[in-house]
Amino acid sequence: xxxxxxxxxxxxxxxxxxxxxxxxxxxxxxxxxxxxxxxxxxxxxxxxxxxxxxxxxxxxxxxxxxxxxxxxxxxxxxxxxxxxxxxxxxxxxxxxxxxxxxxxxxxxxxxxxxxxxxxxxxxxxxxxxxxxxxxxxxxxxxxxxxxxxxxxxxxxxxxxxxxxxxxxxxxxxxxxxxxxxxxxxxxxxxxxxxxxxxxxxxxxxxxxxxxxxxxxxxxxxxxxxxxxxxxxxxxxxxxxxxxxxxxxxxxxxxxxxxxxxxxxxxxxxxxxxxxxxxxxxxxxxxxxxxxxxxxxxxxxxxxxxxxxxxxxxxxxxxxxxxxxxxxxxxxxxxxxxxxxxxxxxxxxxxxxxxxxxxxxxxxxxxxxxxxxxxxxxxxxxxxxxxxxxxxxxxxxxxxxxxxxxxxxxxxxxxxxxxxxxxxxxxxxxxxxxxxxxxxxxxxxxxxxxxxxxxxxxxxxxxxxxxxxxxxxxxxxxxxxxxxxxxxxxxxxxxxxxxxxxxxxxxxxxxxxxxxxxxxxxxxxxxxxxxxxxxxxxxxxxxxxxxxxxxxxxxxxxxxxxxxxxxxxxxxxxxxxxxxxxxxxxxxxxxxxxxxxxxxxxxxxxxxxxxxxxxxxxxxxxxxxxxxxxxxxxxxxxxxxxxxxxxxxxxxxxxxxxxxxxxxxxxxxxxxxxxxxxxxxxxxxxxxxxxxxxxxxxxxxxxxxxxxxxxxxxxxxxxxxxxxxxxxxx
Ligand code: ADP
Ligand code: MG
Numbered sequence: 001x002x003x004x005x006x007x008x009x010x011x012x013x014x015x016x017x018x019x020x021x022x023x024x025x026x027x028x029x030x031x032x033x034x035x036x037x038x039x040x041x042x043x044x045x046x047x048x049x050x051x052x053x054x055x056x057x058x059x060x061x062x063x064x065x066x067x068x069x070x071x072x073x074x075x076x077x078x079x080x081x082x083x084x085x086x087x088x089x090x091x092x093x094x095x096x097x098x099x100x101x102x103x104x105x106x107x108x109x110x111x112x113x114x115x116x117x118x119x120x121x122x123x124x125x126x127x128x129x130x131x132x133x134x135x136x137x138x139x140x141x142x143x144x145x146x147x148x149x150x151x152x153x154x155x156x157x158x159x160x161x162x163x164x165x166x167x168x169x170x171x172x173x174x175x176x177x178x179x180x181x182x183x184x185x186x187x188x189x190x191x192x193x194x195x196x197x198x199x200x201x202x203x204x205x206x207x208x209x210x211x212x213x214x215x216x217x218x219x220x221x222x223x224x225x226x227x228x229x230x231x232x233x234x235x236x237x238x239x240x241x242x243x244x245x246x247x248x249x250x251x252x253x254x255x256x257x258x259x260x261x262x263x264x265x266x267x268x269x270x271x272x273x274x275x276x277x278x279x280x281x282x283x284x285x286x287x288x289x290x291x292x293x294x295x296x297x298x299x300x301x302x303x304x305x306x307x308x309x310x311x312x313x314x315x316x317x318x319x320x321x322x323x324x325x326x327x328x329x330x331x332x333x334x335x336x337x338x339x340x341x342x343x344x345x346x347x348x349x350x351x352x353x354x355x356x357x358x359x360x361x362x363x364x365x366x367x368x369x370x371x372x373x374x375x376x377x378x379x380x381x382x383x384x385x386x387x388x389x390x391x392x393x394x395x396x397x398x399x400x401x402x403x404x405x406x407x408x409x410x411x412x413x414x415x416x417x418x419x420x421x422x423x424x425x426x427x428x429x430x431x432x433x434x435x436x437x438x439x440x441x442x443x444x445x446x447x448x449x450x451x452x453x454x455x456x457x458x459x460x461x462x463x464x465x466x467x468x469x470x471x472x473x474x475x476x477x478x479x480x481x482x483x484x485x486x487x488x489x490x491x492x493x494x495x496x497x498x499x500x501x502x503x504x505x506x507x508x509x510x511x512x513x514x515x516x517x518x519x520x521x522x523x524x525x526x527x528x529x530x531x532x533x534x535x536x537x538x539x540x541x542x543x544x545x546x547x548x549x550x551x552x553x554x555x556x557x558x559x560x561x562x563x564x565x566x567x568x569x570x571x572x573x574x575x576x577x578x579x580x581x582x583x584x585x586x587x588x589x590x591x592x593x594x595x596x597x598x599x600x601x602x603x604x605x606x607x608x609x610x611x612x613x614x615x616x617x618x619x620x621x622x623x624x625x626x627x628x629x630x631x632x633x634x635x636x637x638x639x640x641x642x643x644x645x646x647x648x649x650x651x652x653x654x655x656x657x658x659x660x661x662x663x664x665x666x667x668x669x670x671x672x673x674x675x676x677x678x679x680x681x682x683x684x685x686x687x688x689x690x691x692x693x694x695x696x697x698x699x700x701x702x703x704x705x706x707x708x709x710x711x712x713x714x715x716x717x718x719x720x721x722x723x724x725x726x727x728x729x
Pocket of ligand 1: 282
């Protein structure tokens with residue numbers, strides 16, 4: 001009998017909520033305590049140094065060596081006061097996590113003692129030995145080394161005894177090897193393009209920021225149960241498991257009372273997040289059992305991305321202190337909802353205007369419509385690319401199932417906005433815009449209410465929904481780095497705004513009044529990008545057929561979806577905006593395909609091991625028990641009676657045999673399929689082989705294992721079951 005399973009279930013069940021150390025002070029007192037923010041800078045830097053630093057942050061000014069040294073020294077003193085002994089460049093390679101290599105501030109002074117030192121040079125640039133990070137071949141062809149360079153727009157922070165310095169990570173030849181470098185380029189492209197368009201409406205605008213508010217979904221699982229599931233441990237998801245009799249059908253978990261042990265985890269997490277300057281705000285139970293969500297207030301996109309990366313690692317650490325493991329995988333359990341990370345995205349000016357927000361005057365509303373329509377147009381032209389930006393082996397399980405956005409990118413606008421756009425598009429007369437006596441402008445479109453946020457008018461099935469003053473990109477995966485989606489989206493919008501400005505300027509040069517020119521171009525765009533707008537049920541089969549007719553990208557194979565990055569229009573878009581070169585795009589795709597293959601490969605290995613070493617032996621053992629029982633029946637009854645009484649056992653014996661034969665044979669076939677896929681040298685072709693042949697086998701084998709779980713004596717089953725993983729908290 002599997003005593004392991006019973007012991008871990010028993011101990012998981014008895015776990016009590018851990019005590020949380022609540023600080024004496026209020027959140028506003030400890031918010032940002034571990035961040036070298038403006039307040040800390042003003043205390044630790046001389047006033048000229050402080051001003052130079054602010055210029056670097058706000059205006060992207062360059063730092064001279066002397067000032068860098070002074071900033072580094074100020075940082076070190078601040079960190080030393082917090083007991084910090086080490087520092088690290090903190091960067092985001094093309095894996096799912098972050099990377100850091102800690103160095104001590106202390107060095108031998110040559111006289112048998114130590115001195116404490118941190119120079120501007122060490123702050124600004126490092127050369128981590130990075131040959132083991134994915135580069136898609138970029139580094140092999142040139143220098144093996146890459147270097148990390150400080151991103152002063154995201155503040156340094158302290159974790160434990162280490163000062164963490166956010167950096168970009170690039171090859172010696174300049175190609176980005178991380179997410180941050182292209183993200184910063186994309187944000188600067190959208191800043192420039194949107195500022196230019198803003199000047200039609202307000203010449204005083206100097207900068208446009210992209211904002212991001214992410215909503216992080218996750219599961220918590222008791223750590224003992226987790227440790228007894230090699231599949232969770234190795235792949236982050238369950239590769240097998242019979243659905244629990246009850247899961248989310250009662251809809252009793254969403255917004256339900258938060259269980260005590262989970263609440264303790266959340267409190268602890270939030271305190272630590274606030275100390276890191278992450279403005280966490282919302283927490284609640286999600287739809288699936290043991291699924292939860294955390295959301296901060298939105299921030300400038302680069303900072304929001306860093307904060308999300310920090311929160312994911314913080315969650316992993318804090319969960320362990322509460323006897324949990326956090327699952328950030330997009331689909332840890334079959335049959336219950338997966339986890340996403342909604343990316344609420346918008347643009348806003350340095351004058352404090354949210355560009356996707358309706359205003360009070362006709363001009364403000366035309367500005368609002370302009371930015372919304374350009375976003376839709378960008379989404380339409382690059383709908384395959386935008387899908388590729390959120391695609392991964394893990395997220396593929398979620399997209400397309402009836403729970404998450406489908407694998408087709410469309411946008412939900414709601415009835416009010418749809419009506420406004422329809423009116424603008426259909427009313428071809430010039431009177432739609434008129435100018436009163438005192439140059440007062442009028443726009444003949446249905447009243448746009450200032451606040452459009454209407455909770456009854458929200459379509460949960462849309463991957464890209466307009467929600468009043470922003471778009472909510474819902475297809476992003478829970479474990480993903482938001483940067484990947486944000487690079488594609490901001491670049492597409494930047495590129496589109498550049499085109500828009502050209503189109504409007506051409507009309508103006510031809511003698512058209514500026515506002516009328518804008519209306520004309522917007523009107524044309526609304527008609528052109530109509531196919532991307534869809535307010536119906538995104539889960540329905542009719543939509544899939546309709547989307548094909550509309551010419552939207554309906555591909556579902558992950559390796560093929562990545563091809564979108566290398567389409568001529570995608571390369572042109574990234575190159576025009578200076579965000580990524582063809583070479584960088586190619587290299588990144590190599591990494592994407594390789595990652596895809598490795599994920600499926602690991603899952604296949606783990607499933608093979610579990611099937612052969614855990615499941616089949618137990619199935620045989622139980623089968624032997626049944627056979628012994630049949631023999632004993634024959635000993636004590638006449639053949640005829642024994643036959644009748646053993647009929648059910650005989651059936652089970654056969655059924656177990658059928659399942660185990662299938663499993664054993666298919667594990668063999670899967671190994672052979674891997675061997676042949678591994679011989680393919682092209683990463684793309686290899687990923688396609690893994691997608692087409694190996695991934696489906698995982699499902700087929702699982703089907704038979706799940707059947708066995710249903711039949712075999714509960715006491716013998718070697719793994720914690722869904723009902724335990726999902727309901728013990
Ligand atoms: P819901 O789950 O109802 O969509 P939440 O409150 O959980 O809403 O999360 C909404 C997120 O959107 C928050 O992070 C919020 O700060 C963010 N947000 C609100 N307005 C904007 C905006 N204009 N731009 C970007 N993000 C925004
Ligand atoms: Mg939301």
